[in-house]
Amino acid sequence: MSFIRQADPSTSCAENPYMHKFMPPGSVFPAQRFVSGTELLHHGPQPYNAEGYSQSGFSGTTSHPFQKSFYNADSHVESHFSDATFSPAISNISQQNSQSLSDNQASDLEVEFDEDEIKLKLQELEHALLDDDEIFSDLSGSINDEWNDNMKNNNDWTNTMKSIMSPDSPKASSPESSLCCPDISNGEARHPKQLLYDCAEAISEYSVDEAQSIITELRQKVAIQGDPSQRIAAYLVEGLAATIQSSGKGIYRALRCKEAPTLYQLSAMQILFEICPCFRLGFMAANYAILEACKVEEVVHIIDFDINQGSQYITLIQFLRNNSNKPRLLRITGVDDPESVHRAVGGLKVVGQRLEKLAEDCEVPFEFRAVASNIEDVTPGMLDCRPGEALIVNFAFLLHHLPDESVSIVNERDQLLRMVKGLRPKLVTLVEQDANTNTTPFLARFREVYEYYSALFDSLDATLPRESPDRLNVERQCLAREIVNILACEGPDRVERYEVAGKWRARMAMAGFAPSPFNSTVIDGIQSLLKSYCDKYRFEKVHDGLHFGWGDKTLVVSSAWQ
Numbered sequence: 001m002s003f004i005r006q007a008d009p010s011t012s013c014a015e016n017p018y019m020h021k022f023m024p025p026g027s028v029f030p031a032q033r034f035v036s037g038t039e040l041l042h043h044g045p046q047p048y049n050a051e052g053y054s055q056s057g058f059s060g061t062t063s064h065p066f067q068k069s070f071y072n073a074d075s076h077v078e079s080h081f082s083d084a085t086f087s088p089a090i091s092n093i094s095q096q097n098s099q100s101l102s103d104n105q106a107s108d109l110e111v112e113f114d115e116d117e118i119k120l121k122l123q124e125l126e127h128a129l130l131d132d133d134e135i136f137s138d139l140s141g142s143i144n145d146e147w148n149d150n151m152k153n154n155n156d157w158t159n160t161m162k163s164i165m166s167p168d169s170p171k172a173s174s175p176e177s178s179l180c181c182p183d184i185s186n187g188e189a190r191h192p193k194q195l196l197y198d199c200a201e202a203i204s205e206y207s208v209d210e211a212q213s214i215i216t217e218l219r220q221k222v223a224i225q226g227d228p229s230q231r232i233a234a235y236l237v238e239g240l241a242a243t244i245q246s247s248g249k250g251i252y253r254a255l256r257c258k259e260a261p262t263l264y265q266l267s268a269m270q271i272l273f274e275i276c277p278c279f280r281l282g283f284m285a286a287n288y289a290i291l292e293a294c295k296v297e298e299v300v301h302i303i304d305f306d307i308n309q310g311s312q313y314i315t316l317i318q319f320l321r322n323n324s325n326k327p328r329l330l331r332i333t334g335v336d337d338p339e340s341v342h343r344a345v346g347g348l349k350v351v352g353q354r355l356e357k358l359a360e361d362c363e364v365p366f367e368f369r370a371v372a373s374n375i376e377d378v379t380p381g382m383l384d385c386r387p388g389e390a391l392i393v394n395f396a397f398l399l400h401h402l403p404d405e406s407v408s409i410v411n412e413r414d415q416l417l418r419m420v421k422g423l424r425p426k427l428v429t430l431v432e433q434d435a436n437t438n439t440t441p442f443l444a445r446f447r448e449v450y451e452y453y454s455a456l457f458d459s460l461d462a463t464l465p466r467e468s469p470d471r472l473n474v475e476r477q478c479l480a481r482e483i484v485n486i487l488a489c490e491g492p493d494r495v496e497r498y499e500v501a502g503k504w505r506a507r508m509a510m511a512g513f514a515p516s517p518f519n520s521t522v523i524d525g526i527q528s529l530l531k532s533y534c535d536k537y538r539f540e541k542v543h544d545g546l547h548f549g550w551g552d553k554t555l556v557v558s559s560a561w562q
Helices: 103-109 115-130 157-164 192-204 208-218 228-245 248-254 268-275 277-294 312-321 348-361 412-422 442-460 469-488 501-510 520-530
Strands: 299-304 329-336 366-372 390-396 427-433 537-542 545-550 553-561
Touching: 192 208, 192 228, 192 442, 208 228, 228 248, 228 442, 228 469, 248 469, 268 277, 268 469, 277 299, 277 312, 277 390, 277 427, 277 520, 277 537, 277 545, 277 553, 312 329, 312 348, 329 348, 348 366, 412 501, 427 501, 442 469, 442 545, 442 553, 501 545, 501 553, 520 537
Parallel strands: 299 329, 299 390, 329 366, 390 427
Antiparallel strands: 427 553, 537 545, 545 553
């Protein structure tokens, strides 16, 4: 998530542009790890260098717990990934470091609601409000939210993943295994993409036997170490299998992509943010907006409801180091659940201590405060907002995890936005993935997942080699986790509920926010940085938001609000 370019290529850390910015205990933050100069726009990306991913400094690390066991809904089972195929999750790059409308609610209201009718009305309201024709034009019906309850509960994830790793499955791309949609009217064998769509359609029609037969066939044609189309197909197969087996919830809980394996290494999610330019530039755009809002302010207070490992703020603090207009005090308040706050590896208090050390070395007056609370329980009084300070709230890949009105009458998503509006912040930054996996029915949701993640997997091909352990770990622990949750979970269990930019604009407007456009300096700077990447990465300004994508598909959108 950091966007720091080494000031001196001759230094040792220049070998690895994604090296963890935190040193072991007792050391200081050397200046060469951070950008020199006065312009944040100079913090450009480094081109990928395979040699820069050699192990150094953490030779005695142990394997990630995921290598050893895998949690299912009912019990722990063996990992479904072959140790011979995957390198440990502690990989080369890793050195950087609601509830639905239920029967009891209906009874409380003394009115019986038809769940399908409510869903239909919500979709019609969305369509009328946002005019998202491209999203709803291909809908072919709705799948019941209780689908998983009607399926046989089976914990076969271990065997299914072993099967796609078997010697008989293809390990590299080939013309025969590439995903395409051929015309099958002439009786030719269906290719993986066509099989995937046929399987999703069979599931939507409750044709379990047909779906299972297609899954068996698909597992002989896809592999997680092939080309991007092979990789996305392999994980989609298992997402569809988990839908039938009702195992999505257990799989999602088992894959801990946000937890760092050791104290000085990045989690798989942080690695994703580092290696995918769309995510990196999305964070960078938010940082630009925050820095613009910080100008001439005496005290700046940033509230972050999902700070992760704190990497986003390294660039901010480093930039302020040489800024004559830096605030007299920079405060950051991080919110995390009580258990995570005190975690020894990657816990919020540890993150705060590291940021405090960095700020001290950069001579930036700094104060960090950890709030141990679940987001739905946060109140304004817990955030310690003070008179006279410029308040900024950062929402980076957080809001889509909160249930909205389609899941719960509480609507935690809009409730949090209204609470933040009541704090009267100077700026709110929003960074989100641009996809519609929230209220769409199963079959349309599958199409959305296929298109979005196909572009994302394809973009990683331009960043890391296919055999890279970091890439395999990111795809396995983050992207596969999201795919399984989106496809195989319903109701409150489905937490990866992305929305398109138009829906976020509507939510922000209904909460009382107005757009805060990015200035031309920011836009010109990002366009300049994008030239350092593959020309298939794209960037455009749409409705005061910045859209980052691959080819024709937008992946990440950054926006700022007042």
